[in-house]
Amino acid sequence: MSEVHTVAVVGAGTMGSGIAHVFARSGFQVTLCDVDQRFLDRALTSIRTNLGREAAKGKLPESEIESTLGRIRTTVDPEQMAAAEIALEAAPERFELKSEVFRALDRILPEHAILATNTSSISITKMAALTRRPCQVIGMHFFNPVPVMTLVEVVRGMATSDATFAAVRDLSVRLGKTPVEVNDAPGFVSNRVLMPLINEAAFAIMEGVATAEAVDQVFKLGMAHPMGPLTLADFIGIDVCVDILRVLQEGFGDPKYRPCPLLVRMVDAGWLGRKTGHGFYVYEKQL
Template structure:
């Protein structure tokens, strides 16, 4: 595939980051979301992050402007018809993603690849929603996408070797480090990370230590760049809860039971940075 057109569905934190890195690497990008304000916010973030890269002398002003002009915004999913690869970056819920995959399957040309940025949901199950299960794959980028190199490339049960090779090569070409993972709830990153965050929340709920104390122990004692509760706020407590529920349902082990405090905080609308309050106030 020579500089294929890339469709990205979802202009939120992950989606605008994915659009950014593909456009920066020279691809034409079609960025879709359900309403114009969401697209405008996403594109403003892309512009801000490109400007930051210019300030750090990672890009020239001309390169940043060229990247921005490669991105077309649309509220119409059918506009992605020209894409050779569509990357879905919608809410971490199977019903939302499966509906999008069924729609994209009808819209995109038969040879196109459908990828999901899901951090926990079964690629095999998503692939079964389409008429092209061999061309469905996971591309789990990490936040912030323009900075983080890692991409988990997740094979569904039906994913062909050709699809895997194409997507892995494309990830490398845009400056990412693809790591192969087979399909299982949470893959590797979240299967290990989310129980750590969940256990840290249990420690706070049970009065073992404050959130700040827990985070300090991980920063200073284990050389983590940020503590697990700061990270949970950064990810979004609602996202953490969704992933824990996927792990609990998918693996059937009570050790993945979401902490009751996490559930209460999400119910209260305390979602972390994006809501202004989580384990910390912002």
């Protein structure tokens, strides 16, 4: 396909707003879509704040903040994405919801457009099969915080064409990211390895082996991790961790991926981590 200039992002949460941020900062015209204008307004406020932080650190000229924001158009009307050359879906990690978004994008976007998903675990092949363009469906898995983290897992489904992969790989480089090619499998590479670690750490807490602080300290001091697995779980969101573990359990049919009962109880309690102010740790303000 020709070089991408216009991008649609569906979902204005933490990941969607971060993806919109990096595309707009890199000169792309972005349409950010969600079901409620409140979510879009909150996303724009977050993007403005993060651009200000980048400017304060000398990573972005202050004069470019407004022009970057000016490249982001928000809408609650999916039809407003019709001119996009690539759409990135960043809805919550549930197949039913993502499939609904993908079907709508397939209907709305032009035939040549690429459909990408930011899913962190769900099958690209399964999502591609919902569309009339499976060869143009691909995973583009960014990492949080999107403006800071350089990795993008570029995930090929069974039908993903070489042209689609090349376009998304090159697009990632234009964003200043490092694309890593991964084939479609539950959890890809990142979460297939990370989530069992977080799950086992939660079992250690549940079984009274150690405190959350002790578990995290072992990994920071003994394995040189920048943050421990339970701090990371709070950062990702306990609910997201449970959703991914369930995808892994179903995808592999292996009980070793079953979510730790403590994680499930925390979700039931609304203790989702930093975003609710309470997870394995208590936070003074909600993020």
